[in-house]
Amino acid sequence: PRSFRIVVLPGDGIGPEVVAQAVRVLEAVSAVSSDFQLKLESHDFGGCAIDAHGEPLPQSTLQACKDADAILMGSIGGPKWGVDAKVRPEPGLLALRKALGLYANIRPANLASDSLLDYSPLRPEVAKGVDIIVVRELIGGAYFGTRKEQGVAPDVDTAWDTMIYSVEEVQRITRVAAQIAVAANPPLEIHSVDKANVLASSRLWRKVVTETLTKEYPQIKFHHQLVDSAAMFITSNPRKLNGIILTENLFGDILSDQTSVIPGSLGLLPSASLAGAPSTPSADFKPTLGIYEPIHGSAPDIAGQGIANPIGTILSAAMLLRYSLGLEKPAKAIEDAVRRVLDTPELGGSGLRTADLGGKVATVELGDRIVEAL
Amino acid sequence: PRSFRIVVLPGDGIGPEVVAQAVRVLEAVSAVSSDFQLKLESHDFGGCAIDAHGEPLPQSTLQACKDADAILMGSIGGPKWGVDAKVRPEPGLLALRKALGLYANIRPANLASDSLLDYSPLRPEVAKGVDIIVVRELIGGAYFGTRKEQGVAPDVDTAWDTMIYSVEEVQRITRVAAQIAVAANPPLEIHSVDKANVLASSRLWRKVVTETLTKEYPQIKFHHQLVDSAAMFITSNPRKLNGIILTENLFGDILSDQTSVIPGSLGLLPSASLAGAPSTPSADFKPTLGIYEPIHGSAPDIAGQGIANPIGTILSAAMLLRYSLGLEKPAKAIEDAVRRVLDTPELGGSGLRTADLGGKVATVELGDRIVEAL
Numbered sequence: 240p241r242s243f244r245i246v247v248l249p250g251d252g253i254g255p256e257v258v259a260q261a262v263r264v265l266e267a268v269s270a271v272s273s274d275f276q277l278k279l280e281s282h283d284f285g286g287c288a289i290d291a292h293g294e295p296l297p298q299s300t301l302q303a304c305k306d307a308d309a310i311l312m313g314s315i316g317g318p319k320w321g322v323d324a325k326v327r328p329e330p331g332l333l334a335l336r337k338a339l340g341l342y343a344n345i346r347p348a349n350l351a352s353d354s355l356l357d358y359s360p361l362r363p364e365v366a367k368g369v370d371i372i373v374v375r376e377l378i379g380g381a382y383f384g385t386r387k388e389q390g391v392a393p394d395v396d397t398a399w400d401t402m403i404y405s406v407e408e409v410q411r412i413t414r415v416a417a418q419i420a421v422a423a424n425p426p427l428e429i430h431s432v433d434k435a436n437v438l439a440s441s442r443l444w445r446k447v448v449t450e451t452l453t454k455e456y457p458q459i460k461f462h463h464q465l466v467d468s469a470a471m472f473i474t475s476n477p478r479k480l481n482g483i484i485l486t487e488n489l490f491g492d493i494l495s496d497q498t499s500v501i502p503g504s505l506g507l508l509p510s511a512s513l514a515g516a517p518s519t520p521s522a523d524f525k526p527t528l529g530i531y532e533p534i535h536g537s538a539p540d541i542a543g544q545g546i547a548n549p550i551g552t553i554l555s556a557a558m559l560l561r562y563s564l565g566l567e568k569p570a571k572a573i574e575d576a577v578r579r580v581l582d583t584p585e586l587g588g589s590g591l592r593t594a595d596l597g598g599k600v601a602t603v604e605l606g607d608r609i610v611e612a613l
Numbered sequence: 614p615r616s617f618r619i620v621v622l623p624g625d626g627i628g629p630e631v632v633a634q635a636v637r638v639l640e641a642v643s644a645v646s647s648d649f650q651l652k653l654e655s656h657d658f659g660g661c662a663i664d665a666h667g668e669p670l671p672q673s674t675l676q677a678c679k680d681a682d683a684i685l686m687g688s689i690g691g692p693k694w695g696v697d698a699k700v701r702p703e704p705g706l707l708a709l710r711k712a713l714g715l716y717a718n719i720r721p722a723n724l725a726s727d728s729l730l731d732y733s734p735l736r737p738e739v740a741k742g743v744d745i746i747v748v749r750e751l752i753g754g755a756y757f758g759t760r761k762e763q764g765v766a767p768d769v770d771t772a773w774d775t776m777i778y779s780v781e782e783v784q785r786i787t788r789v790a791a792q793i794a795v796a797a798n799p800p801l802e803i804h805s806v807d808k809a810n811v812l813a814s815s816r817l818w819r820k821v822v823t824e825t826l827t828k829e830y831p832q833i834k835f836h837h838q839l840v841d842s843a844a845m846f847i848t849s850n851p852r853k854l855n856g857i858i859l860t861e862n863l864f865g866d867i868l869s870d871q872t873s874v875i876p877g878s879l880g881l882l883p884s885a886s887l888a889g890a891p892s893t894p895s896a897d898f899k900p901t902l903g904i905y906e907p908i909h910g911s912a913p914d915i916a917g918q919g920i921a922n923p924i925g926t927i928l929s930a931a932m933l934l935r936y937s938l939g940l941e942k943p944a945k946a947i948e949d950a951v952r953r954v955l956d957t958p959e960l961g962g963s964g965l966r967t968a969d970l971g972g973k974v975a976t977v978e979l980g981d982r983i984v985e986a987l
């Protein structure tokens with residue numbers, strides 16, 4: 240059987256608790272398959288790495304990630320390493336993304352089950368049928384542009400960040416969105432989001448997205464949307480943006496968080512950060528390194544209580560199998576198992592919910608049920 | 614009586630229709646007062662100015678605005694002058710804001726009436742009681758930072774914008790938020806929004822906001838919120854941000870549009886863009902130049918049909934009286950009249966709604982009723 244090396248970064252807060260359930264699920268699918276086997280190894284990253292090694296991204300962790308086929312991650316950070324702390328986890332995360340070249344952040348937001356409609360802050364008729372994948376450029380823009388901090392000299396009283404994009408950076412993220420779009424049948428529509436009526440970087444963005452899609456993917460429908468209008472529609476009429484929202488780093492940070500509250504609980508949603516465009520199912524699979532993690536944070540307030548929702552991390556493990564290992568079948572099996580557990584009264588039905596969805600079931604028990612349902 | 618010079622910029626699309634109703638309301642309140650009189654004059658601005666003069670902001674319009682006590686504006690733009698047009702309206706708007714030094718954009722979002730709860734995309738229990746004023750810095754940040762467009766030379770393949778803030782720019786917008794906060798009793802809470810875990814400009818923002826509020830307004834409660842979390846809360850639990858959201862230009866553009874869909878119709882919401890901090894009611898009034906406009910766009914699809922909602926523009930006129938002329942009483946009278954018209958069945962009650970709120974009443978008729986209710 241093919242063997243894959245999976246690096247696990249349990250992270251901080253509830254990270255280790257939810258990651259443990261995703262690891263069980265991965266072990267379960269690999270146990271029943273003679274096609275592949277997974278070698279899992281854990282490394283310190285984030286706040287726990289600051290505590291143990293004095294830095295969020297130790298060299299040994301970085302090296303292990305570079306050598307891995309894929310990385311499964313829990314959220315990092317917490318009040319202990321807040322904005323005012325001397326060493327913070329976030330620069331470690333940005334450095335890891337950059338070092339691995341993870342330019343494509345993929346965040347699907349859809350209702351895993353209609354039975355969850357009641358947990359959306361939106362009216363059921365507004366939330367129903369929302370199915371949006373945010374494709375966010377992850378290692379460009381203002382996050383990495385040259386910057387200058389306010390210095391100690393009293394005359395230095397400005398600070399700036401440069402929102403900068405090159406043609407090539409826009410092209411490659413556009414191709415990621417396009418590959419995901421054409422994997423669906425019919426292809427998904429692409430909504431490219433920018434602020435081209437004001438920003439030079441957005442005008443370049445709009446031009447390159449148009450050229451790339453028109454030339455290389457004529458079968459894909461796309462249109463451009465200003466970021467402020469997009470922020471309106473995501474709340475007022477999100478189905479209008481069904482398909483793919485393609486956008487730059489900072490806009491994607493904001494809009495993907497806004498979108499993620501629609502399905503009712505952050506605890507349900509997975510994400511992938513990829514170093515390349517995913518293969519279309521019909522083509523030969525080309526492996527792509529990626530970090531897979533739930534979109535929720537490390538939730539220090541409920542850490543250690545065993546009540547966190549592991550589903551976002553478990554669905555992230557499914558994305559790992561699909562995008563980095565090319566194992567569509569077990570990926571689909573995990574997604575189906577999650578949906579069955581959320582939908583079937585025999586399996587606990589609406590009783591089988593963690594606290595974020597009004598239920599009382601423990602993290603481990605929900606993991607048990609999903610493993611059973613596989 | 615004191616005499617004030619009001620410049621009216623009717624703008625494009627539905628602009629002239631809704632502005633006409635606000636002008637009637639202004640004329641009505643000045644007719645019944647022996648304290649003040651208003652001299653109104655109209656000028657071309659935006660798309661209509663491009664058509665008539667070849668540029669969105671003719672010199673004569675700019676000069677009239679500089680000489681005015683306040684400016685009432687309709688929305689500008691439309692498909693005729695879209696992103697690909699040679700001359701576009703937006704640069705005229707940015708130039709006007711900059712030339713007049715309008716650094717403070719104020720956008721209140723609250724439910725004018727509980728009878729409108731049904732029009733919110735949020736569940737009634739989520740939307741109820743939301744009362745947020747967005748205070749957005751308007752002439753700094755990436756909107757005005759040095760930029761370079763992609764040139765014709767094939768080797769120029771990047772484009773950038775500079776998100777830049779100086780200490781002084783952050784101080785003055787913080788003071789605007791603070792002045793609005795202390796005008797309420799008890800003072801409103803300030804939620805300062807930034808991305809200080811990533812951006813240098815945000816770290817300066819956070820530092821200066823903290824220093825300014827702590828030193829100058831110790832009575833105000835404030836806290837810092839990352840922009841991505843703010844985007845989550847505005848949809849999932851907006852009351853958490855009741856009070857003032859204080860933020861920089863680009864974040865404010867996005868978040869104020871997101872917030873504005875909560876009260877059910879964009880057509881209801883006013884805005885002010887000020888060249889200084891508003892006076893507190895208890896202190897001597899210091900006049901501040903400002904542009905007052907509804908937050909909705911020029912809605913070319915319904916222009917000319919006489920069905921647009923004039924309330925956002927009428928409430929903008931109330932803000933004009935309050936902030937630029939120091940006329941609190943007629944400002945309050947207008948706001949009360951609008952609320953009465955929206956609330957009282959005798960006056961039409963839920964029947965008295967424009968199309969955006971599911972009604973059939975015409976723009977002019979709603980204007981009539983508000984003038985009567987004064």
Ligand SMILES: CC(C)[C@H](C(=O)O)[C@@H](O)C(=O)O
Pocket residue numbers: 329332492810811841
């Ligand atoms: C923690 C932070 C640096 C990060 C980001 O802004 O990218 C986070 O918000 C995310 O979206 O993954």
Ligand SMILES: CC(C)[C@H](C(=O)O)[C@@H](O)C(=O)O
Pocket residue numbers: 436437467703706866
């Ligand atoms: C038209 C555009 C330039 C403008 C802005 O981005 O400031 C608008 O969206 C607004 O919010 O007033």
